[in-house]
Amino acid sequence: MRSSRSSIPLILALAAAVLMAARPAPGADPRLEAAKREGKVTWYTSVALTTAERIAKLFESAFGVPVAVNRTGSQRVLQRVLQEAQAGIKVVDVIQTSDAGHFVLLKSKGLLARYIPAGTEGFPAAFKDRDGSYLGWRATLSVIAYNPKLVPAAEAPRSWKDLLQPKWKGKLVKAHPGYSGIIATGMLALVKEFSWDYFRQLAKNGPMIVQSANDPAQVVASGERPVAADGAEYFLYSQRKKGNPLAIVYPAEGVPLVISPTAIARDAPHPAAARLFTDFIFTKAVQQLMADREGLYVPHPEVTYPADKPKLKDLKLLQVDAEELESRNQELKRTFAEIFGV
Amino acid sequence: MDLAAPAGSRAGPSRWLALDRSTPLWALLALVLVVLVLLPLAWLLASSLRGAEGITLRHYLTLATEPQYLQAVRYTLLLGLGVGLLSALVGAPMGWLVARTDLPGKRVIRALVLASFVTPPYLGAFAWTMLAGPNAGFLNKLFRDLTGAEGHLVNIFTTGGLIFVMFLYSYPYVFTMVANALELIPSELEEAAQMLGAGRSRTALSITLPLAAPALTGGFILGFLQALTLFGSPAILAMPAGVHTITTRIWALFQYPPRVEVAAALSLPLLLVAALLLALQRGWLGRKGYATVGGRGAARQVIPLGPWRWPALGFCLLLLALAVGFPYLILAKAAMVRAWAQPLTWENLTFQNLQFTWEYGATREALWNTLKLGILSATAGVGLATAIAYIVNRGLLRGAHVLTFLATAPIAIPGVVLAVGLFVAYTQPPLVLYGTVWILFVAYLTKEMPIGYAQADATFRGIHPELEDASRILGAGRVRALLDVTVPLARSGVVAAWCFIFIGAIRELSASILLFTSQSRVISVVIFDLKEEGHFGAIAVLGLLLLALTFLVVLGMERVAGRSILGSRE
């Protein structure tokens, strides 16, 4: 917590910069005033709870507007948004998941407001939506991980295919695409590469099925299962930094890249606060913080990454576009349930 | 008699004067119960038959043709059988030991049984993943350290493990039923058998056991029903192993893309099995007269255990250690350390979990929601349950027995099923409750009605109706008589009912998990969310907080009632 406090002045300075860029007016800024009048912003996100809470606190200390964080798996976020829309409940302001397909769906249902945050013109095309209904906020990889205390580096898996070896029977943990957008995206990328056969064989090793892409980190670190067959790289990275016994493998066959977009709900009850928050999370300072502290990849081109993070250009990245994710969503979940039982 | 009609009139007293003014009140309360129970069930049925083109059996066909659903049904029944048997076989002897023998430390045992009753089953299941996970589990590590063996002693992520954990939090029902029933069987019956020459064990077998049989079968059925309706434990223990129960299937059907109609269709077999079990129990008991059970006040002889005293105590304490001792110890450890699987060292110690739990915005809000809902639903539930029990016991409305049926019916409605019904019923006009805490309130009220009703019913049976008649004939109206006589006499029973409903609401997960929104999160849902991301420390903190909170409230209420809520007498 100490470090977050020290970054507050920086964030405040930065917030001012955001506002200046949007409308260089002296005195009270009308957008900030509107956001304050609305009183709060409700954020549905799938980013790790610790990350979400940290960003929420920063925003509140910068602008005095509290953020109500609702963190759950990507698929649950979508379920919640759709259920609430159906019931006519207007609660959510900002929607953020790791399944880009969700945004194609939400856009087609007319549930998203168009908004292009200031200063994002120079972001890579892969993060952008044509119409500006959503925008990639963060990215991570779906990777293999193992516990170096239990598995010597020499014996550790190097590639996706290594996980199919019988010696990993009863040793694997795997997250659920019906919960996590990272896993859904990552699995679809591997299905496109290796076909479903790969997962049919993986199932024979009896992986323990957890829900969140962040949960394998804890399972592997505790030793309950020594190897994670997939998981969110940013979370594994930050957990390793905290001293947990974790080693990350970036297979040479290709690493799925997962881009997690954000959008503002059409029926957002606090639209001004939602826009202010969206601007905030795309500022260079926040994006840099996400890279430094949370181990995330971000769209901001000026952000620099820690030395021990692999550079994306050095990896063979496997990508799935948002439309395909959306169209194959049902197939993915049904086939997963068929193969893994849950 | 100036209040009556004029002398010689054949018209009879005027309707207004003669009408019992409290009748509309009773009718209104009965109506509330009808709406509470029947509305979600009606919607459930309607929803399961709803297709794009009108009424359809397609969803039922889906159940019959997709093997995963039949697998879930089979697995759930297997769990039910295991949990029911284990609960009856362990809970009943323990109930007997505490009710009838000179077992030492009965007070402590009762308190610890209360602790296992109060423990949410999902929290117990969660603690057991830390205790008996095959690799990182504490007990298995201990086993490897002590024996030098490889592999594991126990694996909680198995069917046996799941049955065991479900049993640990179901046996209190059997224990309580058996102990209370045995306390009410007068010893004279047993003494009569002994005079006729039956030995002590023969007496136990031929008289006591059959007399306790209703409690025993009741216990089995309660255990079975628990296993049928629990959501949290299988979600934590069975799903990682790739197995679904009916409840987790129903929950999964709510995930995107939601198939609410199939979930509704899948709810009905669960509802039917539960209803069938209860009907069987009623039918079986109905044929025999168990009038003696319920005759209070008869003196009971204490059976000396002799040399078996200490082994018996050991048996009870072992069970309680498994249900309460180990789980809370490991939770306490997890709450205090950075990594739960690492040893308790200075470097590993931290206040981070406490701090995180406290600063996490959802926690305080959820804690407040939980407490609010617990108190509200306990208060409203007790009000409704006692009113209904009163109506039935005093025969105030025609067809009052239908009310008994309605008030006890929810025991056969699993929380998830109820939630599906409520979700369908209250996400559309005229009453959109979804998105508010009120839908949870309605769910808790309905789900906990049977236990509140049973308690209230027993209370009113123990209060002679003539006590109230005496007040009325002296000039008190129905409501005044109720307040002057019945309410003060029923107080302790009512307080116990309040506690039962409160505990039930505080630990509720299976209905909440489908009905909560970001505006209406409760602690159980927050814990479940945290579990999915693997925040063990925060869960441990919340779990301990929940236990402390519940115990505080229950002990406070026990003080008010002046009695123990799990025992019929102390």
Added chain:
Amino acid sequence: MAAITFRGLTKRFGVTLAVDRVDLSVAHGEFVSLLGPSGCGKTTTLRLAAGFLRPDTGEVLVDGNIVSSPEAVVPPERRRMSMIFQSYALWPHRSVFENVAYGLRLRGLPRGEIWRKVLAMLAVVQMEGLADRYPGELSGGQQQRVALARALVVEPEILLLDEPLSNLDANLREELRFEIRRLHQEFGITMLYVTHDQAEAVVTSDRIAVMQAGRIAQVGRPEEIFERPRTRFVAEFIGRTNVLPGVLRELGSLDLGPLVVRAPNAPEVRVGERAALCVRPARVRLRDAAIPEARGGELPGVVERAVYVGDAMEYLVRLAGSEHRLRALTPPDQRFRAGQAVLVALDPARSVLIPDEAG
């Protein structure tokens, strides 16, 4: 005008007919008992009178005004009656004083007056010193007195009593029986008293209504009921009696089969019909057959059993040439042995002829 009247009162519980077309009038200040075995409908009748139950047909009238009918019922609290319950129904959470004072409080009397009246009433039932006790601390008889005091202190016009003495032991029962009678005379309250104990009914009542299977079998003064029962049921229920069934061959002569006995005249029985002669054991005379003394109408018999019952001897005598057995009570000094031949005298003036419903 009668204080309370039942007109064709009927009450069903499910398929059971608990009260069946009951007609009865109780005059002001009268003490009437409803007497019958358990399940005969007497308590139901009382609860109908109190307004706790609604009749299926018929009416209850108080002072000529209908207070209960199938359409509507004036609730108990507005009937100005009082009731004493079989369970006493004392409130265990209130002291003796509070129990007795309750009705007065409901009537809104000033504190001082409540105080005075309660203490006066407790004095009447001889419970002055126990006002602060709780019911749980009292004996059965004391509880009964408190129940009496609570019912009487409100000065009801009508007092309903539901087996108030049935839970007490014999001595106490007798004492309180007279106590109730005394209070009745002292306050002049109309009383309707339910009991299954004929001795209680006989001692306390101005009139008795004997009930059987929901119907009133006979109403009359105690001696009428006792001496002139109109049915076999009444005859047997009101006290042990000998019943000799037969056919009325001609007026004054009942054919028992092998023997013929003299019978009184009864307007309900016509010649040629079945009838039964009822004779109370105390009305049966016995004398030693060995002592020759010609008297008409005596029947020969044999003593089968002789029992000393304290203040009398009880004999079981078989009439010669038949299977009929009679009980006879004689003064204790008149002794016969078992097996001894005796002559039995049945005085027609002291026996009753009733239609034999059992035939």
